[in-house]
Amino acid sequence: MKPKAATERPKSFGLVAQFDTPAAIFRACEKVRDAGYLRWDAHTPFPVHGLDKAMGLKPSRLPWISLVLALGGAATGLLLQWWTSAVEYPLIISGKPYFSWPAFVPVIFELSVLGGAAGAVFGMLFLNRLPQLYHALFRVDAFAKVTDDKFFISIEAADPRYDEQKTRKLLESAGASLVTVVEA
Amino acid sequence: MSAHGVTRRLAQADVSIPSTSSWSKLPLIGGGLAAAGAAGSAAFGLADHGQLFFSYLVAFLFFVSIAIGGLFFVLVNHLSRAGWGVVVRRLAENLMGTLPLFLLLFVPIAFGLHDLYHWAHHEAVAGDPVLAGKAVYLNPTFFLIRGFAFLVLWSAAGLWFLRTSVAQDSSGEPCLTRRMQMASAPMTLLFAVTVTLAAFDWIMSLEPHWFSTVFGVYFFSGCVVAVYATMILLVLALDRSRLLGNAVSIEHVHDLGKMLFAFVAFWAYIAFSQFMLIWYANLPEETIWYSQRWDNSWRGISIFLAVGHFIVPFFFLLSRAIKRNRTLLACGAAWMLFIHLVDVHWLVMPTHHREGFHFSLMDPAAILFVGGLFLVVLGLGLKKQALVPLKDPRLSESLAFENF
Incomplete structure (x- = not known):
């Protein structure tokens, strides 16, 4: 060298x-x-x-990182529940259709909050080059x-x-x- | 420039409505609107009592929800010792200052009990074990006592907080702030209980067999959305007329926008919580309320509400740039007020129009009547004292407030 x-x-x-x-x-x-x-x-x-x-x-740029991860969390929540409940292991639960989106909303909501919050914290650390x-x-x-x-x-x-x-x-x-x- | 170490003072004249301003004509304009509304209601309503009282109930609930929201804003600002909101607190105080008006406006509801509430019919209760079981609580006498008691309590609290705050304008006593903070805690508890029961009484009991424990919170969330939307419009309009003496900056407007956004999300959270549990359990005595709003032309309003009260405003108000743009935020706030009216209509009217959505000319007439009187009292209040608490100990903190 x-x-x-x-x-x-x-x-x-x-x-x-x-x-x-x-x-x-x-x-x-x-x-x-x-x-x-x-x-x-x-x-x-x-x-x-x-x-x-x-x-x-x-x-x-932090809000954009947070938004993308929040939407990613929401998409994960939706796809995961659709795949497990309607595709891979369909079970009839209380007479509802396999793909019962209202029942999926709490998990979608929680995962988008998790994604958004994690995006805000770790995105902040990343943008600040921390630790x-x-x-x-x-x-x-x-x-x-x-x-x-x-x-x-x-x-x-x-x-x-x-x-x-x-x-x-x-x-x-x-x-x-x-x-x-x-x-x- | 940075606000550190800079103290600004406000003069009473800078933040008062001069007699030359068109704002001083607000009571007159309100009076005109109320007269037009009364004439309209009389013209259309005398032939159809039922519609008259239902339209009136919607208008009453819409405007009282703004006043209740004003009381909440003041309580929560004192409870949390908020600094940022001091410059806009007087406007919320004026909104809650309209509460005594609703004591008067509750009287027509007393006359409309039979038209509005199924449980108010003696013979209906007698042949119905469910309603007979609820009769200890749901009977005309106790209903009216409760209604007036809630309104007396809110009015008394509203007037006390308003007068104490105005007294501080001249005396500048910091102990008044302390007194209001002390009072705000027990009053918040009373507020929570009374608003819940008022929502149960005035709206939920329209379908006396139906019950939802979260219903009070649902009504409350609408009140708070309404008050933040109203305050944004008031602040922007008064500031446009240069009546706030540069006390209110885009930072305060931005924060009001954030609160509006937060309560748009809160409303959706509560609305969905109520819907999902009923949908999941699928018990007929609970689902009836939703099938009433889904199995006919009310379905369109239900979908419109979900999209217009949550999905669109959520993404619209999400952006910081929009919340800091006066024109766009004003559009958002005006839309939220409108959709809140649709929400109240959707809560009340399916009881009267079971076959589906129906628009009556008495709806706008009642809005004009109650809204006109609301503007009279609001306009008189705005004129009476400074638009900003001039000697609040946290005023300089609020004036210097900036978002990061």
């Missing part, structure tokens, strides 16, 4: 900038968004209203405050617009109280 050239390997994961108030990170997110960055994220100790818009995030036991940001000591009272923006070196100097300047001009390079 050919060793990669040293220049191709990213020197660092990227930059992380600390902000002191929700308002500060809100404005900073708008700046980073308007600068055209794509591979970046905001980290806050609690949900900040409207931050998704400030970041320019597209609506989540993730290690992340480069954990190397930054200051980042521990993200669970307390500080707000952070991380911009990855893999972003096409990333330039350590220019990106650092952008974050500082956006009001960061601290900007640190994150080791890869």
Whole structure:
């Protein structure tokens, strides 16, 4: 295997900038968004209203995952009961036809709820790439405050617009109280 | 911009109906509609008492269900200490403020007992062991005592919650909120029992041999669908007239839409629960109620109800984008109100028209009469005080509310 050239390997994961108030990170997110960055994220100790818009995030795909799995659950419930009761092992139960759909509705309903709920939970984990036991940001000591009272923006070196100097300047001009390079 | 740390205040003038607004003419418009409805009912109804009283019962139930739903909205908001709904709570309070009107409107039902209820006939009960067994409960005197008692209780509770909330507009006392929260718990229990019994009395006893324990919940689910649909229409219309002073945002409208969607699903859950158990057990004394609505032209209405009250609105209201679009959500809400009326009609009318669906001009006339009076009381209430609880301790939380 050919060793990669040293220049191709990213020197660092990227930059992380600390902000002191929700308002500060809100404005900073708008700046980073308007600068055209794509591979970046905001980290806050609690949900900040409207931050998704400030970041320019597209609506989540999660509802579609949930819907597809819910409909899949409903289809499974219907087909399974039709096949077992009307095709593979037909039994007359209380004088009803083999394919008595009203009797199947509770199972169809429960399986669509199960599918929808599982889609929401596991789809969320999948879209968030969780569980993730290690992340480069954990190397930054200051980042521990993200669970307390500080707000952070991380911009990855893999972003096409990333330039350590220019990106650092952008974050500082956006009001960061601290900007640190994150080791890869 | 993020709402953290930003406190907005509302001035009374921003959220009140000025005398120049066409909203201040609502009582007048309602009065006109009621007069037209009364004239129509008199013109068509004097020759056919039965139809007159059945049409009237449908109209009474349709509008009282909105008022009952308003009481439920207020109770559950206090019970759950909800923050988001404070800006729209006054509208629900005004809807439940119409409850005393129904105390008056119950009087005609007292005169129509013989036309409406089979069990009210002495000779029918005497020759019928089932009805004789139920006579301890189902007799005219006790029926009227119960009916008036329920309406007195709901009216008293409605007026108390409305007055306490309005008193807070000027005093700003947080203890009033606490008092309303304390009262909401026992009142919710009383509400559950009385709404169940009212549904048994007013609708289920139209077929006195028939019984369904879930029937009260079915009626309740219709009440809640009706009130959320009405509130969405009220909020959107008042906001269009710029009478809510930017207190209500698309976030609150979205949440009302979510509640409407939830109770569309809840209605279907209850309706199907009732149907499936009766269908499965297949006992003649229970299935009669459904065969009444299936073995003749009522079948069309039954199918229309399943499709129009659940399948179509469920998928329509499922999307977040539709719930956040004022025009589309208003269409959905108006449709749900209409289909709720069809639901009430479908519950009541097959008793009178056993041969099949029948449209009478007295149906719209009764709707105009009761609906007109409903608008009179609602319009007077809306004019009387601010449209938003101005000094509710959770108002700023509600103003800042956002969905994720």
